[in-house]
């Protein structure tokens with residue numbers, strides 16, 4: 133391969149919300165920056181996840197950038213929870229408004245990154261991407277070289293297709309939720325099957341049920357889902373929020389999840405059963421991410437307290453699903469409430485009251501194989517025209533390890549992370565100088581309002597680079613000790629909670645063979661921000677120059 137080479141100061145991988153903001157901030161520093169993006173346009177996860185019903189589970193007035201006062205005043209959200217097309221339009225608006233596209237190379241899949249000891253730069257290999265973002269045409273590769281490499285590749289961007297026997301045999305149409313055709317899919321009159329009832333499946337199911345001739349849901353673990361209570365935004369509430377934005381955003385930055393819900397002060401055991409019910413009911417109705425889990429101090433830490441909330445939700449499911457046998461399948465069990473990301477739905481449970489929707493309980497009749505014409509379980513064969521996989525992601529590490537950067541001494545990230553990810557603050561890794569993660573493992577990002585975390589990480593990394601540039605741009609990485617201690621902190625924070633007991637993608641539990649390590653920092657975005665700011669104020673004591 134004779135590759136063309138481009139030299140810049142910084143390379144950002146990914147043009148989602150993290151990459152876009154990082155480009156803006158690096159331009160502020162006067163650095164020549166290029167963004168490499170495998171999709172044909174900006175948006176990241178909001179470009180790929182175009183399945184029916186795709187929405188954010190954080191309210192639109194929260195899930196938006198705060199860095200520019202005019203931007204947040206001028207943009208108008210239409211609903212409490214924005215749809216994927218609206219969020220994508222917002223990303224496009226930001227790209228236009230700040231003239232970002234001129235520094236973004238679209239349709240480029242990054243296939244490798246290597247630290248060159250001699251020149252103290254990163255060399256990144258890029259191939260043209262196919263319509264799903266995969267590299268193609270290896271003869272047309274390019275090389276990019278820069279002092280700084282920032283991986284803004286997202287946490288939920290490596291689609292996971294389970295290893296089910298016969299998966300390639302299916303002769304009908306099949307779709308993964310995160311690789312949805314750009315022009316949509318018409319299911320009218322068709323026999324559709326869906327595997328996966330996480331946040332994604334729970335959004336897809338009610339809409340496909342409405343359109344399909346018949347929908348069969350292959351259901352394994354029942355998740356906790358709360359009503360989103362979605363609705364158009366009232367002009368008055370928008371006006372109020374916009375007037376209060378500076379103070380509100382500041383509260384969000386120092387809150388636990390990046391959404392400033394009231395901090396609980398009471399144990400669930402301190403109140404009467406009547407009061408408990410009232411508080412749970414209010415949180416259930418609020419449609420605010422994290423509200424029910426944060427309604428008492430001990431729901432995430434005490435198994436008995438958690439069970440009270442879990443049982444409240446099971447009662448709700450029983451009241452929403454008419455057939456008691458179906459309700460029993462759907463009642464969330466097997467994980468503590470909140471240890472997997474709680475789903476928000478619009479009419480999910482009610483969908484199972486439809487005569488044209490069938491629920492197949494894979495715990496009673498395990499899935500045997502996919503055939504040419506449908507899905508076989510131990511109990512039946514379901515004939516299908518279309519099959520949807522809402523089976524999630526190789527989360528948090530999947531898209532980083534797909535690039536598998538090679539750092540000092542030829543050390544590959546996959547080797548350094550053989551037993552699970554090691555980072556300092558989720559922002560950088562020892563032996564990978566001048567390379568940064570935005571929302572990396574070890575940061576609170578996936579437990580938070582992602583945009584609040586993204587802005588914090590990008591600002592921090594920008595501050596770090598600004599200081600490095602002032603100091604003559606030395607190659608820096610976090611010390612091995614700091615990294616070890618941070619991962620211990622991440623584990624210790626999780627061990628105070630019930631999170632370690634959930635079979636979640638936070639733990640890598642959804643991908644066979646993945647190291648079972650709890651990856652996000654659960655101490656909250658406010659506490660995390662304090663730690664990161666102290667590191668900066670103290671002059672980065674946990675970093676060292678590479679020799």
Ligand code: NA7
Nearest residue numbers: 294327328329330331332333352353473522523524525642
């Ligand atoms: P999730 O939450 O990882 O859900 C994946 C779903 O797919 C879940 O119901 C799984 O069941 C199911 N699954 C996966 N493999 C299989 C097999 N082999 N057989 C049957 N069922 C299977 O992914 P989502 O896309 O819904 O959500 C990811 C995040 O995106 C979400 O947390 C939000 O933050 C946004 P299981 O639970 O493993 O029994």
